Amino acid sequence: MNSKTEAFLTPESVKAWAEVGLSHPHESAILHVLGEATYTDDIPEAQGTLHAALGLSAKAHARITALNLAPVLAAPGVVAAYTWRDIPGTNDCGPIIHDDPILAEEKVEYVGQPIFIVVADSHDNARRAARKAEVQYEELPAILTPEAARDAQSFVVPPMRLARGDAQQALEASPHRVKGKLHVGGQEQFYLEGQISYAIPKEGDGMLVLCSTQHPTEMQHVVAHALHRPSHAIVVECRRMGGGFGGKESQSALWAACAAISAAKLKRPVKLRADRDDDMMVTGKRHCFYYEYEIGHDADGRITAAKVEMVSRAGFSADLSAPVATRAICHFDNTYYLSDVDIRAMAGKTNTQSNTAFRGFGGPQGAIAIEYIVDEIARNLGKDALDVRKINFYGRNDEEGRNVTQYGQKVVDNVIHELVAQLEHDSAYRTRRAAIDEFNARSAVLKKGLALTPVKFGIAFNVTHFNQAGALVHIYTDGSVLVNHGGTEMGQGINTKVCQVVAHELGIPLHRVRISATDTSKVANTSATAASTGADLNGKAAQDAAHTLRQRLANFAAAQFGCELAEVQFADGVVYGGPGAVMSFAGLVQKAYLARIQLWSDGFYATPGLSWDPKTMSGNPFGYFAYGASVSEVIVDTLTGEWKLLEANALYDAGNSLNPAIDIGQVEGAFIQGMGWLTTEELWWNAGGKLMTHAPSTYKIPAISDCPRNLEVKLFKNRNSFDSIHRSKAVGEPPLLLPFSVFLAIRDAVSAVGGHRHNPPLRAPATCESILDAIDAVRAAAD
Structure with a gap:
């Protein structure tokens, strides 16, 4: 250790050193710019890899009266075609309610619903063959809008209601009222990298699924159920996504299941990469909402009562529509205190794509309504809307x-x-x-x-139990560190932040920490990277693991230096035990290894203080x-x-x-x-x-x-x-x-x-x- 480094390591400089709070570049930024970042479709294909495509419904709501796949099987390069009858296990990929078939059975419920899988020697051949199927339908009435779903009392889950005080009485007593309607459309996630899964059979009925997904554990469950195999036989891995925005939380399951079913049947690797048109036709989007509201307020614009009915276009199955509706109810207030409210939310069942998570997850749809209303109140009173916002x-x-x-x-x-x-x-x-x-x-x-x-x-x-995360931290004998956690990187920088947390905790430069691909065989039973909790949960879990390692190394260093434990400090790759007691982090690690100190640890975090009662809509x-x-x-x-x-x-x-x-x-x-x-x-x-x-x-x-x-x-x-x-x-x-x-x-x-x-x-x-x-x-x- 040179004298310059020793001079730097004063108690003040050690305390001031940090790797968190700094504007480090994204850990894959250089790889992104150079085109070297590996996405699922970039992974070298194993020998014998086949390609799958999906045959989609042309009707919004109909019974399938006949399905002829002979022209599909006769198409160039086609190896096999599968329907729901060929699924070894459960024909379902619904994340909460089991109402979302992987492949349609006797009935289709939206234009674009997958009916069969075709597997061929190339992506293009599979897609061309999928168009050759002969399908006969008996059409049924279709519901397409939230208003139509409400009028028909067609819902994917029971309607919800949150009430506080007496909104009707407060409304009647209000000096002024505002009544109206609002339509807010949905939104396509439009991730740059489309849905893709690559399933590779392994020995002993194992299956490796390389998948662009925000929720590897859910993919593991869906594939295990579809193949009728235990979860330990399925490994799902995701190094990074080219965007997700919620569209790869639950809806990547369909693609993972279809690739895995095909691979299991053929005992060959199968890749299923969605063309952009197919992706948008098959997958759900942000829920569009229709609102009817009546608001009471005083002469200053202060809200005294609020009644609102929200109806979303859920699509044909429940997917995540119930929690989206819940979050919309919980965010209707935005920044405003509402004394007396009656908020009702309905998830309308429609013959359209099953809508799903999208950045904000119902929060934006809840809050936009109150902002529209406050804007209206201000205009009615001839006031600046900002002033009305402030008093509320x-x-x-x-x-x-x-x-x-x-x-x-x-x-x-x-x-x-x-x-x-x-x-x-x-x-x-x-x-x-x-x-x-x-x-x-x-x-x-x-x-x-x-x-x-x-x-x-x-x-x-x-959902309280989703607020948990795990992580693994390994220190190698050269002082470099490898981290694995349950979060997934979709460009948002979670891996960069987790690396910073670990580097800070161990007192080493950021470049000495690396993150490996999210993998269900490393950290099990993970939650989705969603709800803005990725860095919160996984950062805490990684910090917990790194802290355990730091404590082990600190105890060992104190013995090496002959100092008190409280004197041991870690900063900038150096371990400091007081004047003249200095050692590099790598040097300490090498000594710790020779002394048989455990140099890896797991970490866990569960967010404290959370509660929610869905029956009373409170907590x-x-x-x-x-x-x-x-x-x-x-x-x-x-x-x-x-x-x-x-x-x-x-x-x-x-x-x-x-x-x-x-x-x-x-x-x-x-x-x-x-x-x-x-x-x-x-x-x-x-x-x-x-x-x-x-x-x-x-x-x-x-x-x-x-x-x-x-x-x-x-x-x-x-x-x-x-x-x-x-x-x-x-x-x-x-x-x-x-x-x-x-x-x-x-x-x-x-x-x-x-x-x-x-x-x-x-x-x-x-x-x-x-x-x-x-x-x-x-x-x-x-x-």
């Missing part, structure tokens, strides 16, 4: 009576007052509002709009809340409905950020993705129930030209009051709610057409057509 905020943490949510959880970490005040000041909101009013007064065709919207988002799975479902706010300024062409986001400012509460660069990137990405959901990404089914927006040519995600010249994202300085990993906060889902300000800024611009005297009935997504319809309605009301 939850009370400050020391303010009793206005700090309990509608489901009974006390809000103890509220920073929305301070956060919004900072953003209002930094964004010059009031000055810009005055300038926009002046612009609109002299501009007949182009109208500008401005909105500032807040966010409060609960962090945890509503403490969230460990803490993440907060944020954004300001958006738009300009709308009232003749064409075209619009442009001119500028956006966002302030997000990431707590003590583990990695500010990654967190800011997540906020930026979520903002644009959420903006797409609310403005351009329109899903459209024709009268026959076929999804017509099933390719990039017909489905419009935001492009670089849709981004504002100035998208300013800052992190709010705030230490998490909850004992999260290094007091950080989740950053996966909550920022997707920030672009509510874009949608409401568009509504503000449309409102300017009528001098802000009428509420535009703007539906989401706010496409040009939707904007023109709202403009026409405002003009008609003004005449």
